[in-house]
Amino acid sequence: MTYELVYPMAAMVVLTFGVMFAMFRARVRAVRAGEADAGYFKTYQEGREPRHTAQLSRQVTNLFETPVLFYVACVTAMVTELSGLVMVVLAWLYVGLRIAHAWVHTGSNRLGPRVRIYGASWLVLLAMWTILVLGVAGIVN
Secondary structure, eight states: OOOTTHHHHHHHHHHHHHHHHHHHHHHHHHHHTTSSOTTHHHHSOSSOOOHHHHHHHHHHHHTTSTHHHHHHHHHHHHHTTOOOHHHHHHHHHHHHHHHHHHHHHHTTOOHHHHHHHHHHHHHHHHHHHHHHHHHHTTSOO
């Protein structure tokens, strides 16, 4: 069994923690600057969240949506011994796209590039799962 897919998985974990840390810092700064009431963060229903902290918050949520399928695909590929070069390249491509998506989403937040990057990451994830299913079915190695 090979474990090369642990590295792109670890990169996704680092990205997730990096965005979570940035979100926490932004929220603390927003409260200190009077842009947000600390009470807002108790229930997220009373008051408003500044745009820059909302973008980071939404990105954190986003990093717990389709990336879950990425982690499962990587672990499944390792367990089924389908973690060859193509799967490793696709995994790193996915990570690169997710980093680019986070950069755009938490920065300029331009919807056009953001949607294209996000869609491309879905296609890469779909390719990973297609390889897994075909590999388990014995159609491809």
